[in-house]
Amino acid sequence: MIPNSSGAGKKETQAHEKVAYIRQMLGELRGVASNEGADMLCYLIEMAFVEAGDILSGKRLLSFANAEGNQAAGMPMKPTGKIKF
Template sequence: MIPKSPGAGTTDAQTHDRITYIRQMLAELRGVAANEGADMLCYLIEMACVEAGDILSGKRQLSVANGERNKAAGMPVKPPGKIQF
């Protein structure tokens, strides 16, 4: 069972399906990064994939309580341009 974050408004089944989808997409992205020789990117994607697996198996909570986490740096993130293969 996957614990929901407060106010998420989704069922456990929907959350499970979405995390499963994210994990599958991460696996595909890892393959793309590996083909490009992006070792650090592969590592980071693998860590995200492990995190998703831990959430699915119940080893890790879906979210950390607000008081227990560090705040985001607030750095602006630019959207990527067109992806070229």
């Protein structure tokens, strides 16, 4: 990729790196869910993993913020505490 002098190129690179990180974490979470026999969680995590892969490959846009459609619920996500394995 040719470096872009504008800030847009840097933002795209940062977004790509963040989605790649999320995809990596989803892969690890899928393994944990599988070890616990949580089939539904495995399925949902796999769907998110595929979605992140589609974004990284350019098959899907990163954001539909300007398009009409379903929006995320915006539910607050708070950790439940320490996770025991």
